[in-house]
Amino acid sequence: xxxxxxxxxxxxxxxxxxxxxxxxxxxxxxxxxxxxxxxxxxxxxxxxxxxxxxxxxxxxxxxxxxxxxxxxxxxxxxxxxxxxxxxxxxxxxxxxxxxxxxxxxxxxxxxxxxxxxxxxxxxxxxxxxxxxxxxxxxxxxxxxxxxxxxxxxxxxxxxxxxxxxxxxxxxxxxxxxxxxxxxxxxxxxxxxxxxxxxxxxxxxxxxxxxxxxxxxxxxxxxxxxxxxxxxxxxxxxxxxxxxxxxxxxxxxxxxxxxxxxxxxxxxxxxxxxxxxxxxxxxxxxxxxxxxxxxxxxxxxxxxxxxxxxxxxxxxxxxxxxxxxxxxxxxxxxxxxxxxxxxxxxxxxxxxxxxxxxxxxxxxxxxxxxxxxxxxxxxxxxxxxxxxxxxxxxxxxxxxxxxxxxxxxxxxxxxxxxxxxxxxxxxxxxxxxxxxxxxxxxxxxxxxxxxxxxxxxxxxxxxxxxxxxxxxxxxxxxxxxxxxxxxxxxxxxxxxxxxxxxxxxxxxxxxxxxxxxxxxxxxxxxxxxxxxxxxxxxxxxxxxxxxxxxxxxxxxxxxxxxxxxxxxxxxxxxxxxxxxxxxxxxxxxxxxxxxxxxxxxxxxxxxxxxxxxxxxxxxxxxxxxxxxxxxxxxxxxxxxxxxxxxxxxxxxxxxxxxxxxxxxxxxxxxxxxxxxxxxxxxxxxxxxxxxxxxxxxxxxxxxxxxxxxxxxxxxxxxxxxxxxxxxxxxxxxxxxxxxxxxxxxxxxxxxxxxxxxxxxxxxxxxxxxxxxxxxxxxxxxxxxxxx
RNA sequence: GGGUUGUUAGCUCAGCUGGCUAGAGCACCUCGUUUACACCGAGGGGGUCGGGGGUUCGAAUCCCUCACAACCCACCA
Numbered sequence: 001x002x003x004x005x006x007x008x009x010x011x012x013x014x015x016x017x018x019x020x021x022x023x024x025x026x027x028x029x030x031x032x033x034x035x036x037x038x039x040x041x042x043x044x045x046x047x048x049x050x051x052x053x054x055x056x057x058x059x060x061x062x063x064x065x066x067x068x069x070x071x072x073x074x075x076x077x078x079x080x081x082x083x084x085x086x087x088x089x090x091x092x093x094x095x096x097x098x099x100x101x102x103x104x105x106x107x108x109x110x111x112x113x114x115x116x117x118x119x120x121x122x123x124x125x126x127x128x129x130x131x132x133x134x135x136x137x138x139x140x141x142x143x144x145x146x147x148x149x150x151x152x153x154x155x156x157x158x159x160x161x162x163x164x165x166x167x168x169x170x171x172x173x174x175x176x177x178x179x180x181x182x183x184x185x186x187x188x189x190x191x192x193x194x195x196x197x198x199x200x201x202x203x204x205x206x207x208x209x210x211x212x213x214x215x216x217x218x219x220x221x222x223x224x225x226x227x228x229x230x231x232x233x234x235x236x237x238x239x240x241x242x243x244x245x246x247x248x249x250x251x252x253x254x255x256x257x258x259x260x261x262x263x264x265x266x267x268x269x270x271x272x273x274x275x276x277x278x279x280x281x282x283x284x285x286x287x288x289x290x291x292x293x294x295x296x297x298x299x300x301x302x303x304x305x306x307x308x309x310x311x312x313x314x315x316x317x318x319x320x321x322x323x324x325x326x327x328x329x330x331x332x333x334x335x336x337x338x339x340x341x342x343x344x345x346x347x348x349x350x351x352x353x354x355x356x357x358x359x360x361x362x363x364x365x366x367x368x369x370x371x372x373x374x375x376x377x378x379x380x381x382x383x384x385x386x387x388x389x390x391x392x393x394x395x396x397x398x399x400x401x402x403x404x405x406x407x408x409x410x411x412x413x414x415x416x417x418x419x420x421x422x423x424x425x426x427x428x429x430x431x432x433x434x435x436x437x438x439x440x441x442x443x444x445x446x447x448x449x450x451x452x453x454x455x456x457x458x459x460x461x462x463x464x465x466x467x468x469x470x471x472x473x474x475x476x477x478x479x480x481x482x483x484x485x486x487x488x489x490x491x492x493x494x495x496x497x498x499x500x501x502x503x504x505x506x507x508x509x510x511x512x513x514x515x516x517x518x519x520x521x522x523x524x525x526x527x528x529x530x531x532x533x534x535x536x537x538x539x540x541x542x543x544x545x546x547x548x549x550x551x552x553x554x555x556x557x558x559x560x561x562x563x564x565x566x567x568x569x570x571x572x573x574x575x576x577x578x579x580x581x582x583x584x585x586x587x588x589x590x591x592x593x594x595x596x597x598x599x600x601x602x603x604x605x606x607x608x609x610x611x612x613x614x615x616x617x618x619x620x621x622x623x624x625x626x627x628x629x630x631x632x633x634x635x636x637x638x639x640x641x642x643x644x645x646x647x648x649x650x651x652x653x654x655x656x657x658x659x660x661x662x663x664x665x666x667x668x669x670x671x672x673x674x675x676x677x678x679x680x681x682x683x684x685x686x687x688x689x690x691x692x693x694x695x696x697x698x699x700x701x702x703x704x705x706x707x708x709x710x711x712x713x714x715x716x717x718x719x720x721x722x723x724x725x726x727x728x729x730x731x732x733x734x735x736x737x738x739x740x741x742x743x744x745x746x747x748x749x750x751x752x753x754x755x756x757x758x759x760x761x762x763x764x765x766x767x768x769x770x771x772x773x774x775x776x777x778x779x780x781x782x783x784x785x786x
Numbered sequence: 787g788g789g790u791u792g793u794u795a796g797c798u799c800a801g802c803u804g805g806c807u808a809g810a811g812c813a814c815c816u817c818g819u820u821u822a823c824a825c826c827g828a829g830g831g832g833g834u835c836g837g838g839g840g841u842u843c844g845a846a847u848c849c850c851u852c853a854c855a856a857c858c859c860a861c862c863a
Contacts, residue, residue: 006825191861198863210863223863260862268863277863338861398790401859509858546798546856579799579810584791585857589798591812598825609822655800659810671827678821750828754817 002711003611007604009568012707017131019710025069025721026136028076030498037068038076038499040469040532041137042507042515043145045084046119047091050129052541052549052576052588053508055560058133059573060538060654061506065136066699067649070725076499077136078472080143081123085418085461086188088115090180090345092417108416115417129561134569134702136721141495143472145464146419149479153471154464155422155439156486157526162423162437164365166375166525167411169357169423169435173272173279174410175340176354178297179347182414183356185460186407187513189349191338198335199319202327204242204251206231206267211337212274213318214311217245217303218290219269223281226255228266245322246304256281274351293350357412357421357457366525378524379403379517388520391536391652392583395512402513409518411460418458426452439482462514466522469502469531490527502532504652509537509583536652539585541576546587558588570701571597577654577700599662600704603697606670607708610690613683623729624684630676631685633739635731637668638692642726645696658700665693672743692726 020026028038039061044054065077092115096102103111123144130137143150161167174183200209206222224231236255241248251269258281259268272282272289282289294300299314301307306314322328340349361375368378380403382388383396390396412421423437428449436442442452464471473496474489490496507516516535523531543549543556550556563572575592626632641664648657669689677686694705698720709720 001822003822006823208863212863263862270863275863277861394790398858401789405859544798581800584799587798589812591798594825595811598823601823601825605823605826607822612821651802653802656802659800663810670823674822675820675827747828754829 001608001611003604003608003708005608007568007601007704007707009570009600009703010565013132013134013564013569013703016703016706016710017134020136020706020719020721021131021139023719023722025719026077026138027140028138028495028499029074030494032074034072034074036076036498036503037064037073038502039064039078039504039506040472040502041077041079041135042505042511043080043082043143043465043468044126045087046081046122046126047084047087048122048125050126050133050560052558052560054129055133055572056538056541056576057506057508058130058135059576060536061137062133062135062573062702063577063649063654063699064504064506066702066721067725069136069721070695070698070723072724074498076138076141076495078141078143078499079127079130079135079137079139080145080468080472081126082461082465083119083144083146083418085413085415085458086180086182086184086344087461088119089182089415089417092118093180094345103416111416132561132564132569134573136702141472145461145468147476149474149476150464150467150471151419152439152479152489153467153474153486153526154419154459156489157467157522158422158459158463159437159439160486160526161359166360166363166365167357167437168360169355171353171355172358172408172410173276173351173353174356175342175349176295176352177342177345177347178293178295178350180342180345180415181295183352183354183410183412184342184344184349185410185462188343189340190343191340193336194339195333196335196337197319198332198337199322200264200329200331201322202329203244203267203269204240207265207329208267208269209264210269211335212271212315213322214299214303214306214314215271215274215292216269216318217292217299217306218273219244219271220249220251221254221270221282221287222251222267223254223256223259223270224267225257225259225261228259228261230261230266243325243327245318252287254281254285254287256284273353276351279351279353289353291353293352295352295354297350356410357423359409359411361406361408361521367528368524375521375525376403376406379406379521382520382524382530387530388532389534391534392581395509395537395583399512399517402517409460411463412455412457413460414457416458418461419464421455421457421459423455424452425455426450462518463522465515466518467526469505469519469523470496470500470527470529473500486526500527500531501529504534504536505532506536506538508540510540512537534652537583539580539583542585542587544588544590549588563593567593567597568600568703570600570704574599574658574700577658579659580655582652596701599666600701602666602670603693603701603704604708606665606674606693607690607712609674610683610686611712613677614687622688623727624682624688626685626731626735627682628676628680629735629739629742630673630680632731632735634669634673634685634689635729636733636736637664637673638689638726639728639731641668642692642696642728646725649699661696661700665697669693676739694720695723695726 041061042057044050061077065075069075092111093103096106158167175186175189176183196211198209198211199213200207203222208222210216234253236253238253239250242251258277259266270278270281271292272278272287273291274293279289290302292300292302297310299306299309306318319328341347342349359375364372364374366373366375366378368381373381380400383390383399390399422439423435424442425433425435426449427433436452441454470490473493475493475495478484478489478492505516519531523529541549547556560572571593574596575589578592578596580586626635641660644660645657648660673689677683694709698705702721706720
């Protein structure tokens with residue numbers, strides 16, 4: 001017997017993976033005339049190691065890839081990694097801090113070298129983990145968001161958007177993180193409730209409240225609702241002198257409807273430079289904006305004696321000074337306030353006004369379906385008209401809500417790791433600024449002007465990953481030719497022509513806005529195509545207790561590489577999809593892994609039995625004639641289940657597909673058909689059934705099925721991964737129904753035997769015709785059956 | 787403040803557009819070693835499908851309402 005008693009995954013998995021990879025089975029071929037199936041792998045951040053979440057998406061996408069490959073399609077599953085600008089930057093800065101240095105001390109070049117070293121190390125680990133999960137992706141097309149080809153695409157889109165007036169540069173209030181010294185987009189800010197002190201101060205004739213006294217130095221506008229009766233006697237534009245933190249200031253009354261009269265005293269002072277809402281009020285009334293806190297989080301000279309202090313240090317001192325001046329009216333110690341933090345690095349966000357690059361989402365200059373539309377409108381249109389389907393569909397509502405509230409996308413970052421903005425600036429002696437935007441640096445020189453200098457900022461990571469479905473399909477050699485336009489590049493790249501739009505994007509719902517929406521935005525704009533037709537959104541994997549896996553509870557985190565050696569990759573894969581529906585989170589369960597390890601063993605033992613029953617010789621592919629009712633039944637079941645599993649896989653219902661497979665293999669094949677075959681002389685159908693359950697199970701459990709295939713079948717039979725999906729074979733319905741009847745009778749007989757107290761109600765060894773005889777006469781129970 | 791989801795067996799969850807005695811895995815109980823498998827086999831117990839109301843011949847499934855839980859978005863100085 002070639003198959004050992006138990007399946008030990010660790011003995012085979014690495015070799016099987018190598019076998020697949022070297023065979024070229026993963027490699028797509030744009031020159032064939034087969035139907036295409038393409039998926040772009042969401043590129044993991046090069047920040048370290050892969051998590052269970054990665055294991056889940058690798059499993060889901062691998063199931064699609066393997067299934068469609070078996071269905072005879074030309075499959076492209078394109079792998080890659082993301083430079084993850086902000087996330088990586090945060091890690092490197094943290095390391096530098098631990099070493100007692102800073103990025104400014106070592107300089108931009110050394111910092112980037114350091115970063116490259118880190119990411120290349122991360123990448124190696126991560127690619128190894130993808131292989132360990134069995135990912136059948138096309139390694140010959142491995143991409144990285146900072147590859148020259150992808151960077152070219154980034155530059156092309158930036159320049160195109162700039163020339164269309166979609167990208168502009170302006171002073172706007174942004175979410176500034178003083179720790180990482182960069183701004184972040186609205187979506188990267190997370191809020192958490194914290195209890196802080198809430199102070200009410202006297203401001204001339206008014207009482208105003210704040211949780212942030214340190215921003216109040218330059219406050220010189222007091223704002224109230226125009227209809228607030230309490231302040232009827234003050235008119236918009238009235239000025240008055242008021243004693244304030246560092247002496248008297250002239251204040252102006254502003255009436256604005258955004259003020260809520262029911263909150264506090266209904267009057268407030270504003271700090272336009274450091275508050276989103278205040279900024280908007282100031283814009284409406286053309287008010288002055290004064291910076292109070294610098295970009296490192298320290299108070300500026302406007303704070304007088306407090307200049308140079310950090311916020312934490314200055315706040316109590318300022319309150320004390322105001323109290324001493326008799327301006328503090330009251331302090332509410334239990335004020336619950338939402339604190340904004342950068343989700344990377346958790347630095348507290350300090351709104352700041354800065355010169356940044358933005359994408360205008362409302363300008364109607366995008367050609368889509370024959371009309372000029374705004375980016376927002378295109379985003380809405382493709383979902384509304386069904387060009388792209390979200391699974392589950394309920395996320396469409398969330399998506400539309402997000403778009404309704406979407407503001408211009410701030411794409412510039414002040415970190416060093418990432419794509420440099422393709423813009424160059426120079427100034428003349430008067431300080432007049434000239435800006436050039438282009439793919440390559442400008443070379444001209446002009447008298448009286450300084451030399452061109454590239455914009456110091458980098459692009460938001462999502463700007464480059466938004467191009468992922470197609471920037472990865474551009475031919476790298478063509479991309480070196482700058483005489484070609486973006487349209488030329490796309491038209492001449494065989495991969496783009498063959499594989500775009502991709503069929504499906506499979507990713508987590510948590511990056512619906514970050515990534516999915518932005519891919520739609522950039523891809524429709526740049527290529528005129530949608531990036532994908534279907535979006536399958538999986539849920540998050542939580543710890544076994546239902547709580548989030550988090551770094552603060554290290555014991556809650558399950559590492560896929562701890563599971564694989566013990567249970568096998570197949571068991572892990574199936575555990576991750578078992579009973580899981582799109583968009584819903586799942587809890588990790590060791591029980592599920594065990595159940596699926598057992599399932600692998602069941603497959604293994606069906607194969608072992610078949611090997612023993614048939615002897616050595618087996619050649620898959622032929623369809624033998626059914627001999628017994630059991631044969632007819634097994635073939636009918638095989639046909640039915642193949643159809644069902646197909647139907648589920650075609651509609652992305654992985655869990656249901658898997659469940660049918662599981663019960664077909666275990667309940668039908670192992671428990672009934674294998675037993676029935678023991679009383680049969682011809683077992684060719686058994687061999688055929690084995691061959692086909694290996695095919696059905698292969699997308700879910702690729703390693704054990706290929707191991708069996710390689711062990712049992714000869715070299716000429718090739719690889720299971722590149723074989724073909726079961727062909728449906730018709731069987732005799734009546735004979736199959738006869739076996740159903742026999743099953744029912746046997747079950748009944750077992751029950752009766754049990755009821756009679758006979759100790760061995762086993763019927764495994766009786767022949768099928770004998771069962772029928774027994775059942776039909778039913779008068780006695782021959783000794784031989786016991 | 788707006789929105790989404792969930793509440794089904796002891797536990798974790800399936801159950802698509804309403805339809806056969808409501809399912810799975812794990813756990814539990816009984817019996818069992820047989821041409822593969824104890825990572826096993828044969829069987830069994832266990833559910834007012836969150837509460838209430840409605841539509842229907844028929845509802846876990848549709849509608850209303852209440853309760854509890856989780857999450858997302860917005861955000862008040």
